[in-house]
Amino acid sequence: MKLAIYITGSTYTDISNRYGDFEDWFALHVSRYGFETIPVDVRRGECADLEDVDGIMITGSSASVCTDPEPWIHTAIEHLQEILTFDFPVLGVCFGHQILAAAAGCTVERHPERRELGTVQLSQTPAGQTHPLFQDIPMQFAVQETHEDIVSAVPNTSNISILAGNDYNSFQALAYTDHIFSVQFHPEITADIIQAYIAIYGKELRRSGELSPADYEEIEQSVEETNTGELVFRNFCRIVRNKAGSEYS
Numbered sequence: 001m002k003l004a005i006y007i008t009g010s011t012y013t014d015i016s017n018r019y020g021d022f023e024d025w026f027a028l029h030v031s032r033y034g035f036e037t038i039p040v041d042v043r044r045g046e047c048a049d050l051e052d053v054d055g056i057m058i059t060g061s062s063a064s065v066c067t068d069p070e071p072w073i074h075t076a077i078e079h080l081q082e083i084l085t086f087d088f089p090v091l092g093v094c095f096g097h098q099i100l101a102a103a104a105g106c107t108v109e110r111h112p113e114r115r116e117l118g119t120v121q122l123s124q125t126p127a128g129q130t131h132p133l134f135q136d137i138p139m140q141f142a143v144q145e146t147h148e149d150i151v152s153a154v155p156n157t158s159n160i161s162i163l164a165g166n167d168y169n170s171f172q173a174l175a176y177t178d179h180i181f182s183v184q185f186h187p188e189i190t191a192d193i194i195q196a197y198i199a200i201y202g203k204e205l206r207r208s209g210e211l212s213p214a215d216y217e218e219i220e221q222s223v224e225e226t227n228t229g230e231l232v233f234r235n236f237c238r239i240v241r242n243k244a245g246s247e248y249s
Helices: 013-019 022-031 071-086 095-103 191-208 213-222 228-248
Strands: 002-007 036-041 055-058 090-093 107-110 116-124 140-147 149-153 161-165 173-175 180-183
Touching (some): 022 036, 090 095, 116 191
Parallel strands (some): 055 090
Antiparallel strands (some): 107 149, 161 173
């Protein structure tokens, strides 16, 4: 079985030299469950042939849906709006969460406070507690986060389910259909990688005055390894496989 990785950005050179890039992190996780991956660079206007893949994963990015979006973002939103009508399996992550939410009519904006960074705690909603994407994940769980933009509102008229959130943002995981989901957190990122991001963004935030030395130390000390990401990928792969099986049975 195959999953397309929609590449929407790249990591810092220092990080990629040590750990690989976004698409490598996604591919590593899903390969454990028997899935091949096909890289698709949507920044170049590419999109997957849905006849050739069983699902799509959308990476993070330094680009913004809400702050001077680049032309390729509008093209990708139109493509995702079409996919939403098909209920074709999709998992959007961070920027992927935001662009998929925008395609579904949600509001995306810059958070009024500073970047959410480090290992943070989320809580499942009642919908999340029974959702297959969160199978075997406890009601309160730890994830890796680094982002400034957020999904800030979901249309009241939609069938979108809110699966998880925290005090920073209530819309940290969404289900749009039976097979299309997005998460604000980074299931693909390890503790080592988030430490590397903290070193980069922490310096910027301290220089700007948005982060005190005590806040920076608290973020550094928050970091822990978590199996949440692995379970999210496992569960998404199960959902994709089950959908494919039902179509061919």
